[in-house]
Amino acid sequence: AAIEVFKMHGVDVEDGCLFSVRHLPVEECTELCGVEDLGRIIEDLNASLLPGFDNLPGKRSLGDLVAENADRAKVFDEFDLDYCCGGKLSLEEACDKNGLDLEAVVMRLRQLDCHASTAASFVDAGLTELVDNIESTHHKYLKEELPRLEKLADKVAKVHGARAPQMVELSYLFRNLKEELVQHTLKEEMVLFPYIRRLDSDTNKVTRPPQFGAVANPIRCMEAEHDDAGMALVKIRQLTDDYTAPDDACASWVALLSGLESLDKDLRIHIHKENSILFPKAISLEERLVLA
Secondary structure, three states: OHHHHHHHOOOOOOOOHHHHOOOOOHHHHHHHOOOOOHHHHHHHHHHHOOHHHOOOHHHOEHHHHHHHOOOHHHHHHHOOOOOOOOOOOEHHHHHHHHOOOHHHHHHHHHHHHOOOOOOOOOOOOOHHHHHHHHHHHHHHHHHHHHHHHHHHHHHHHHHHOOOOHHHHHHHHHHHHHHHHHHHHHHHHHHHHHHHHHHHHHOOOOOOOOOOOOOOHHHHHHHHHHHHHHHHHHHHHHHHOOOOOOOOOOOHHHHHHHHHHHHHHHHHHHHHHHHHHHHHHHHHHHHHHHHHO
């Protein structure tokens, strides 16, 4: 790992420089090898020694890595790695798919893990706690924001659609996304989440099998709808140039893009909590209770 750190900082490890000075302090090594940013090298070297990544981080899924430390989502955002709908991919697979250097991504994760996380982790939370959090945080947010953003999207499309036709397409796309999310959250709150809460309270065995069979059945439907929402977000980013307002944009246009960007961030965290934490926990618990 140390060799990779020196490579990242432009040290030619093939010319024998590192080996000829390997017994010297880092300060003298970097001076002799022509490296300027000593502080950053020391930080990266310390990060490379963190024990949290000893178990082949490239083989672990994006979802698991974020579930373990929610702040890692910031690193994946930097590299445009999808940890929500694409959370089942291993870090290595995701880097290959996006043409990224695995070692560079791992190093950024190690750097981040040098600092204490300020984000809440739900990897050890119970099912009821998870469901309550999703409903009170993300579902509540959607119920408040979706109608407001729909009105803004329609307004901007009507006023500016002639010179910015992409905003007309955006309005149509968002209206469909809103309807899908409303139906999606309703199905979760009326069908899936009550059953998951019951699973969490049935400590010995499943006493009343649900009409939908195993919990994995509705979960597959929810994950498919998550994929659809994820694709809609990708299209929205394209239509808005990653939420960048033109110089002459009106206040409504700016407010719309700001709101859409916030929605994008919240929805990705929302989907991650369900796909990578809640759903696997629910399937695993049901299997244990059925076998009990």
